[in-house]
Amino acid sequence: MAMTLRLTDEESEALRRRAEAEQRSMQEVARAAVREYVERHERDDAVEQAATWVTTNFREALDRLGRM
Numbered sequence: 001m002a003m004t005l006r007l008t009d010e011e012s013e014a015l016r017r018r019a020e021a022e023q024r025s026m027q028e029v030a031r032a033a034v035r036e037y038v039e040r041h042e043r044d045d046a047v048e049q050a051a052t053w054v055t056t057n058f059r060e061a062l063d064r065l066g067r068m
Helices: 009-022 026-057 059-066
Strands: none
Touching (some): 009 026, 026 059
């Protein structure tokens, strides 16, 4: 799917510099950044779900450990 991404002048210049430094296109760098952002937040969501499950299912044990 195509989309238009509007960047500030500063963001565009930073992206251009990064792309030049990596000898990649600005599009490649931007797409990689989006992938990394989504993957990081999906991991964060998974960790949050796991922590909720643990605290829900092991609340009594965690409370006892906290009093030690």
